[in-house]
Amino acid sequence: MAVGLDGIIAAQxxxxxxxxxxxxxxxxxHELETLAGQWRFEQVTALLWRELVPHAADLxxxxxxxRMRAWQHFSPLLPTLNGMSAIEGMRFLLALLPDExxxxxxxxxxxxxxxxxxxxxxxxxPALAPDAALxxxxxxxxxxxxxxxxxxxxxxxxxxxxxxxxxGLNASTFTARVVASTGAGLVSAVVAAMGALKGxxxxxxxxxxxxxxxxxxxxxxxxAWIDAAIARGERLMGFGHRIYRVRDPxxxxxxxxxxxxxxxxNRIALAEAVEQAGLVALARHKPGRRLDVNTEFYxxxxxxALDIPRAGFTPVFAAARTAGWIAHACEQQLDGRLLRPxxxxxxxxxxxxxxxxxxxxx
Numbered sequence: 001m002a003v004g005l006d007g008i009i010a011a012q013x014x015x016x017x018x019x020x021x022x023x024x025x026x027x028x029x030h031e032l033e034t035l036a037g038q039w040r041f042e043q044v045t046a047l048l049w050r051e052l053v054p055h056a057a058d059l060x061x062x063x064x065x066x067r068m069r070a071w072q073h074f075s076p077l078l079p080t081l082n083g084m085s086a087i088e089g090m091r092f093l094l095a096l097l098p099d100e101x102x103x104x105x106x107x108x109x110x111x112x113x114x115x116x117x118x119x120x121x122x123x124x125x126p127a128l129a130p131d132a133a134l135x136x137x138x139x140x141x142x143x144x145x146x147x148x149x150x151x152x153x154x155x156x157x158x159x160x161x162x163x164x165x166x167x168g169l170n171a172s173t174f175t176a177r178v179v180a181s182t183g184a185g186l187v188s189a190v191v192a193a194m195g196a197l198k199g200x201x202x203x204x205x206x207x208x209x210x211x212x213x214x215x216x217x218x219x220x221x222x223x224a225w226i227d228a229a230i231a232r233g234e235r236l237m238g239f240g241h242r243i244y245r246v247r248d249p250x251x252x253x254x255x256x257x258x259x260x261x262x263x264x265x266n267r268i269a270l271a272e273a274v275e276q277a278g279l280v281a282l283a284r285h286k287p288g289r290r291l292d293v294n295t296e297f298y299x300x301x302x303x304x305a306l307d308i309p310r311a312g313f314t315p316v317f318a319a320a321r322t323a324g325w326i327a328h329a330c331e332q333q334l335d336g337r338l339l340r341p342x343x344x345x346x347x348x349x350x351x352x353x354x355x356x357x358x359x360x361x362x
Contacts, residue, residue, distance in 0.1 A: 010341070011169055011177055015048055015327050018168035025249050027166060036253040041137050041161040041320070045108065048166055048327040052334070053104045064132030066109025067139060071130050073097070074113060081121040089118030090315045091194045099185025104326050107186055112136060115319040116143035119312040137161055140319065145307055152260055153306055159257040160302055163250045163295065164317050166324030172196040173321075173328050180329035181339040189329040194318055206317075207310040209238040209300035212274070219273035226274070226281045236278050238297030247292040254298035258305060266305035271297070 017026040025032040028047050035044055042059040049055055056062040074093050081089040093114035097107065117127040120143075128143045137158035141149045149157065166173070176193040180186075196202060216225045229236065258268050275293055282291045303313055332339075 010174065010339070011332065013169070013328065013331060015324065015331060016166040016168050023247050023249050025167065032163065032249050032253060036162045036250075037155070037159045037257065039162060040135060041158055041165070041323075042135070044162050044165050045323040048323055049104065049330075052327055052330040055105050059105065060135060061132075062105040063109045063112075063136045064130070064134070064139070066103075066106040067113050067130035067136075068132050069106060070110035070113040073110070074117060075127070075129070078117060078121060078127055081118060084118070084122065086115075086119045086122040086309075086311050086315045087194070087198055087318070089121055090114045090318060091191060091198070093118065094187065094194070095191050097187045099187045102186050104186060104330070107190060108322050108326060109136075111190070111322040112140045112319045113143070115312075115315040116140055119144050119309065119315055120146070122311055123309060141306065144312065144316070149306070156257040156261055156302060157306055159253060160299065160316075161320040163253050164299075164320035166321070166327065167250075171199070171202045173325060176325040176329050177332040178339045180332040181335070181337065183333075186326055186329055190322055190325050193321075193325045197314060197318055197321070206238075206296045206300040206303065206313045209297055210304060210310060212237045213267055213270055213300075216270065216274055219270050222270075222273045222277040223281070226277045230281055230285050236282070236291075238293055238300065239278055239282060240291040240294065248294040250295035251293045251298050254295060254302050258298055258301045261302075261305045264305060265307075266301060268301060268305075271301050 015028060017024070019026070027035060027044065028050070030047070035047075039047075040060070042063060046055065046059050073096070077093065077096070081092065084092060090111075094107075094111060097110060113130060120127050125146060128146060130143060131139050134142065135154070135158070138149065138154045140161075141154060141157045169177075172193040175196040176189040179189040179192040216222050226236065258266065258271075262268050275297065279292065299317075300313070303316065304310075308316060
């Protein structure tokens with residue numbers, strides 16, 4: 001039996017292909033590298049939703065209207081977010097939306113508004129109303145930071161949204177497909193996926209990367225700090241991936257986006273020193289096993305450079321991945337079959353239990 005369902009084919013999909021041996025991520029026939037930094041988030045969403053999710057020809061305008069509708073729905077409820085973490089606030093707001101009638105564009109737009117408002121609420125900052133005239137990336141960045149981004153910042157943020165839009169059958173996407181297979185609506189599938197994402201083994205890795213950089217402090221201290229961490233048996237955050245046996249393609253895309261912001265308030269030089277020291281140390285301590293940086297490493301640097309708080313990293317990811325969750329939920333419902341995997345019982349059988357209890361009683 002495959003522990004953790006490794007290697008088990010649980011679904012067929014036309015949406016994304018993760019090639020861990022070659023280090024490739026393909027979204028509906030397109031290499032990630034050809035999309036990130038070139039396509040807008042609305043275009044990539046339309047690509048994922050093609051022939052699966054009803055949406056307007058101009059998804060940008062549809063998302064703009066959706067953000068305004070979501071704001072009208074959420075704004076009276078914002079005082080109820082007091083005391084909630086950003087991810088809990090986002091989950092709470094989305095859970096208030098009705099499953100029917102299904103409106104994918106509204107749900108994706110609402111995920112962005114819920115993300116921005118819950119992050120600001122967790123910081124005790126006032127929420128900002130959407131601007132339907134802006135692109136989805138530009139408006140979300142403005143809403144969550146309280147100020148508009150310049151062209152380079154918006155492009156960097158959009159690159160992140162594109163890179164995070166879909167990534168095979170990960171834990172949260174599988175959860176969305178399981179819920180969708182029951183016939184539940186899109187909101188239920190997305191909220192369930194958020195519950196899976198909230199777990200630290202799936203959605204919480206970027207923040208600890210920054211904790212590691214904090215601990216290293218200076219570039220020249222990186223080799224000694226990393227050697228000491230490995231000697232203590234600690235994991236190097238942002239290195240290695242369960243699927244990729246070579247470099248995670250999202251890492252290069254995001255590193256390029258961070259490099260475009262070089263010279264601003266970011267720690268790219270320190271991160272590069274830690275990356276190099278980590279690769280050297282891991283090659284020495286774990287020969288024969290390639291552990292390269294993954295998407296979380298440069299995700300952390302990019303979001304920090306955009307002045308997004310660490311507690312907001314998972315909600316921002318959820319706002320991007322909602323595009324993929326919706327596509328997978330709709331694709332699963334086309335199959336029309338309930339996902340019901342079998343389990344292998346490894347507990348005692350009744351006869352053995354009875355004999356054991358009789359022996360203990362005697």
